[in-house]
Amino acid sequence: MTGWIKVALVAAGLLISSPAAQAQEPVDVTLVLAVDVSRSMSPRELSIQREGYAAALNHPDVIRAIGQGAYGRIAVTMFEWAGNSSIRTVFDWTVVETAADADALSAAVRNSSPVGLRRTSISGAILHALKLLDAAPFDGFRKVIDISGDGPNNQGQPVEEAREVALARRVVINGLPLMTSDGFDGGFNIPDLDVYYGDCVIGGPGSFLVPVTSWDQFPEAIRRKLILEIGGLPDIEGKVMPAQAAPTQFLQPSSKTSDCMIGEKIWQQRQWMFDDP
Template sequence: MTTWSRAVLVMAGVFVASPGAGAREPVDVALVLAVDVSRSMSPRELEIQREGYAAALNHPDVVRAIAQGAYGRIAITMFEWAGTTAIREVFDWTIVETGADADALSEIVLKSNPSGLRRTSISGAILHGIKRLEAAPFEGFRKVIDVSGDGPNNQGDPVLDAREAAVSRRIVINGLPLMTSDGPGNGFNIADLDTYYSECVIGGPGSFLVPVSGWDQFPEAIRRKLVLEIGGLPASADRAIPAQFSPNQPLRGLSEPYDCLIGEKIWDQRQWMFDDR
């Protein structure tokens, strides 16, 4: 970090850690990528998702956003999730400062081999993201969990409880709802997944979501989302949707509270249809 950058942070009232014994290295953002690999997604969808993340991680726009931060570096980790016990780490906490750093992570993701796993526990993904952030060897000026998913929570703790656990720790949750309809588990999907994510999943100051209605949109969506998260930009700076808003209406205007247990209720009603989803 340059002397000028340090001075800017100090004037803004931000604590700046100095290297030394016991000090965690400061970064602009500590970012957890939580990627859905539930069996409601087809093998082709999993492949598109893997390739989209790989392309986004070393995209010039993302690398530029990293370089423009006060510290000029971020810490990032990535895991795949499905049910409460179905979590697989893709890569551990890694500092990214340069294009070469980003290229190395992109290669790791591209070589990964995601496979569909049982159930959908967004709450489990959030709680695991909290654990990863608390164990991080870096101190993020901002702490973010980035959750992608194609369906509502249907296993584990209620998603509102997990969200509260994150927000109470000053962790922001952003969402990437995959509003596609060609996977094998449509019986457990909901048409208003963007509303569900806005009302039940994302939270914290500046949180936002980027809906994906077709897989052809995914590479650009994840790239834009990473740029916003890394740069700490407001969602209005792009086509992202700020917290509490959906594409068509302000959710604060809903006449009744959104049912954040809709996924659990669908599971109870339809589990006989897809017993292994």
């Protein structure tokens, strides 16, 4: 039932609206931005990533996409993640309806100071995002987790299990695999991260990923990704969009298949290099 139909029925006395339901402001999308800050990313990469999100959040094209929705507003929250216990909120749930709203979020991102942290728990990031969606004081027509990362899951619950929990709740997971790294723990990355994300991370109706193979692609990639998430997509589940492609150009995933436990296996082989139990 759409928001305007609910309002009409409540006004006519045909539907009882509880206080809890009244507190749920309708929005087109409740969007969780989950941003990787694992130590495999260098300070330079963290800075580029931060600036890319800041520039995308208040870009005129993104604001225009928000205005074209049925409600003309979205709710968004953002957190940084690495290992299971390494999660930091950048900004809490915020409605974005105007350019001023978007400017405030952009400033919040620019004022943050990301620090590279140990391990990579994509599953932990997904499960944390689900908690945020459950607690959101908004009724999103679509619920989306936008997760970036430059390596496979190597800590916590297996990533496929976390994804299944999200899909059971009708939450869409989109991916931004970062396929370039010069950080400290780059030895834990894999060459086919886009295939891994396609096989093991993303899911739900219209889910997609935008691989980034060079950091100069990042600002455009995140901007386009936000526009597609805000505007919605046709049913193209499982297809892959490269960062340099036009929004309507999609590629079928590679015929390769990924071992969704590859990150855990790499960690087991190399954990002797670190002081981490």
